[in-house]
Amino acid sequence: MDDHHTRPATSSTVTLHVNGTPHTQTTDHRTTVLDLLREHLGLTGTKKGCDHGQCGACTVLVEGRRANSCLLFAVAHDGAHVTTVEGLGEGERRHPLQDAFVERDAFQCGYCTPGQLCSAVGVLAEAAAGHPSHVTPPPGAGEPRPEGAPVPLTRAEIRERMSGNICRCGAYPHIVEAIEEMGDVAGGMDGGARNTDGARGVPGNPSGVPEEATR
Amino acid sequence: MKTFTFERAATPDQAVDAFTAHERARYLGGGTNLVDLMKLGVESPEHLIDVSGLPLDEVERTPEGGWRVGAAVRNSDLAAHPGVRHDHPVLSQALLAGASGQLRNVATTGGNLLQRTRCPYFQDTSTPCNKREPGTGCSARGGAHRDMAVLGHSPHCVATHPSDMAVALAALDAQVEVLGPEGRRTVPAADFHRLPGDTPQQDTVLRPGELVLAVSVPPPHEGARSAYRKARDRASYAFALASVAAVLAVREGTVTHAALAFGGLAHRPWRARAAEEVLVGSAANAHTFARAADAELGAARPLGDNEFKVPLARSLAVNLLTTLADRSEQGA
Ligand SMILES: Cc1cc2nc3c(=O)[nH]c(=O)nc-3n(C[C@H](O)[C@H](O)[C@H](O)COP(=O)(O)OP(=O)(O)OC[C@H]3O[C@@H](n4cnc5c(N)ncnc54)[C@H](O)[C@@H]3O)c2cc1C
Ligand code: SF4
Numbered sequence: 001m002d003d004h005h006t007r008p009a010t011s012s013t014v015t016l017h018v019n020g021t022p023h024t025q026t027t028d029h030r031t032t033v034l035d036l037l038r039e040h041l042g043l044t045g046t047k048k049g050c051d052h053g054q055c056g057a058c059t060v061l062v063e064g065r066r067a068n069s070c071l072l073f074a075v076a077h078d079g080a081h082v083t084t085v086e087g088l089g090e091g092e093r094r095h096p097l098q099d100a101f102v103e104r105d106a107f108q109c110g111y112c113t114p115g116q117l118c119s120a121v122g123v124l125a126e127a128a129a130g131h132p133s134h135v136t137p138p139p140g141a142g143e144p145r146p147e148g149a150p151v152p153l154t155r156a157e158i159r160e161r162m163s164g165n166i167c168r169c170g171a172y173p174h175i176v177e178a179i180e181e182m183g184d185v186a187g188g189m190d191g192g193a194r195n196t197d198g199a200r201g202v203p204g205n206p207s208g209v210p211e212e213a214t215r
Numbered sequence: 216m217k218t219f220t221f222e223r224a225a226t227p228d229q230a231v232d233a234f235t236a237h238e239r240a241r242y243l244g245g246g247t248n249l250v251d252l253m254k255l256g257v258e259s260p261e262h263l264i265d266v267s268g269l270p271l272d273e274v275e276r277t278p279e280g281g282w283r284v285g286a287a288v289r290n291s292d293l294a295a296h297p298g299v300r301h302d303h304p305v306l307s308q309a310l311l312a313g314a315s316g317q318l319r320n321v322a323t324t325g326g327n328l329l330q331r332t333r334c335p336y337f338q339d340t341s342t343p344c345n346k347r348e349p350g351t352g353c354s355a356r357g358g359a360h361r362d363m364a365v366l367g368h369s370p371h372c373v374a375t376h377p378s379d380m381a382v383a384l385a386a387l388d389a390q391v392e393v394l395g396p397e398g399r400r401t402v403p404a405a406d407f408h409r410l411p412g413d414t415p416q417q418d419t420v421l422r423p424g425e426l427v428l429a430v431s432v433p434p435p436h437e438g439a440r441s442a443y444r445k446a447r448d449r450a451s452y453a454f455a456l457a458s459v460a461a462v463l464a465v466r467e468g469t470v471t472h473a474a475l476a477f478g479g480l481a482h483r484p485w486r487a488r489a490a491e492e493v494l495v496g497s498a499a500n501a502h503t504f505a506r507a508a509d510a511e512l513g514a515a516r517p518l519g520d521n522e523f524k525v526p527l528a529r530s531l532a533v534n535l536l537t538t539l540a541d542r543s544e545q546g547a
């Protein structure tokens with residue numbers, strides 16, 4: 001066994017690829033990905049709400065899949081590719097979902113918004129990959145959609161899939177509209193999005209995350 | 216949070232060896248429960264062994280035609296697995312009724328089974344709790360116990376097991392494969408979690424250092440239909456007040472196979488054997504279903520503020536069985 005891992009050290013050198021840029025840091029094992037992003041890398045777009053997995057404010061994409069960064073120890077994600085709200089767009093160009101949020105007025109104080117955006121990008125990818133939700137009718141139950149085919153993002157689907165993101169301002173109706181608009185586009189074309197091939201991403205589907213950000 | 220050392224296991228054997236070699240070791244799956252409990256001071260391991268990257272991340276066909284789910288398979292991937300959804304809708308539905316999309320992406324099959332109770336006193340280190348600190352007493356029994364157990368509780372602990380997935384596995388006669396310092400063994404999912412008795416600190420029958428390798432579900436019963444129903448305080452993203460997993464086959468109006476398990480009612484998923492006995496061989500109608508539910512829930516001992524759980528579980532079961540009976544008869 002690699003002796004680096006068995007040394008009784010309580011900190012480790014960890015590399016995270018954040019929005020396409022590798023960052024190598026020596027961090028205490030207790031450091032979460034959220035704290036690493038905010039306190040060590042100065043990427044304060046990702047917010048801390050509850051710090052216990054209950055509010056979704058800290059949602060980022062890890063290998064293209066949404067996750068609560070407050071519950072991830074950075075040391076357990078050495079080498080991972082993380083996309084934060086800062087990396088959703090391309091350079092100065094916003095991600096189409098960000099435009100939809102602005103156009104639909106999908107926030108008030110904006111504190112939950114980075115988490116809502118990352119979560120919604122994950123939702124679009126999961127639905128395009130055919131991942132079911134609690135409200136998705138099973139195939140066969142009067143439902144022509146074959147197993148694994150993209151799931152249409154109805155309002156009920158969006159509300160269910162976004163339930164891990166709490167908004168204290170109650171901006172939900174506009175958040176749902178903004179995502180619905182993106183889902184419509186995604187259903188027609190490819191969502192104006194590019195395929196990702198993150199190691200553990202949602203296989204073969206558009207997530208709208210720039211390729212270099214998730215690799 | 217206390218400091219800890221960390222290692223990533225490459226093989227199950229390496230993980231078990233590492234556990235044995237350390238004083239206060241813990242396996243780390245997705246961390247969605249353990250990291251939270253470490254922040255709360257409920258868990259304070261000195262050594263973490265990351266098992267989320269073990270080569271146990273496949274859902275495979277078993278020789279018998281069932282499915283073997285590796286312990287590192289993420290909850291969202293298991294819920295979306297076409298073969299599992301086809302054969303055992305109840306399992307996919309139970310997973311999708313739990314937690315949130317982001318949590319399910321991270322949570323593992325092993326971690327989900329081993330998640331700890333959501334009893335608020337267990338999570339609050341300033342209050343007595345026999346599960347957290349044996350011998351200190353149970354704060355919930357005389358405190359806020361609306362969400363607590365109605366079946367199988369003891370004077371020492373009235374907590375419920377929070378997993379939805381485990382309820383489905385109990386109804387499916389799944390088997391849990393574990394590897395420990397003394398080797399491999401297999402435990403039926405319905406017997407994996409314990410009743411609290413006078414040792415509520417032990418949630419399961421796992422021995423120290425035992426690692427969950429996989430969960431296997433047998434092939435579906437011919438003509439059977441399965442589903443999961445969950446009642447909670449809000450429409451999504453909340454733990455069960457009561458839930459039911461059921462598998463039912465009906466032929467020419469008679470129940471030929473039945474498996475039923477309740478969630479949210481006890482310290483473990485509650486396999487309803489008394490109800491099943493009433494069901495099999497009886498006419499598939501609302502009267503039978505009510506009789507079956509009563510046969511099981513007659514043993515309930517509500518605590519005062521959670522009396523509502525008994526009729527709630529009863530109607531969940533009767534409604535679900537009615538739906539499944541219709542589908543089974545129609546071959547739908
Ligand atoms: C806000 C919130 C809401 C939730 N709602 C629900 C819900 O409605 N329904 C529901 O069912 N769940 C719910 N959950 C719980 C969630 O399902 C669990 O946290 C998750 O399944 C745990 O999996 P994990 O891999 O992250 O486990 P971890 O946190 O990594 O581990 C949990 C425990 O399992 C042990 N462990 C992990 N892997 C193994 C293994 N292979 N062998 C032996 N031991 C192992 C660990 O040592 C630890 O003790 C919720 C969680 C949160 C935070
Ligand atoms: S119910 Fe169990 S977990 Fe809750 S306070 Fe009592 S002993 Fe602790």
Ligand code: FES
Pocket residue numbers: 047048049050051052053054055056057058059068069070071
């Ligand atoms: S800060 Fe992570 S879920 Fe609330």
Ligand code: FES
Pocket residue numbers: 106107108109110111112113166167168169170171
């Ligand atoms: S916009 Fe204020 S919390 Fe959502």
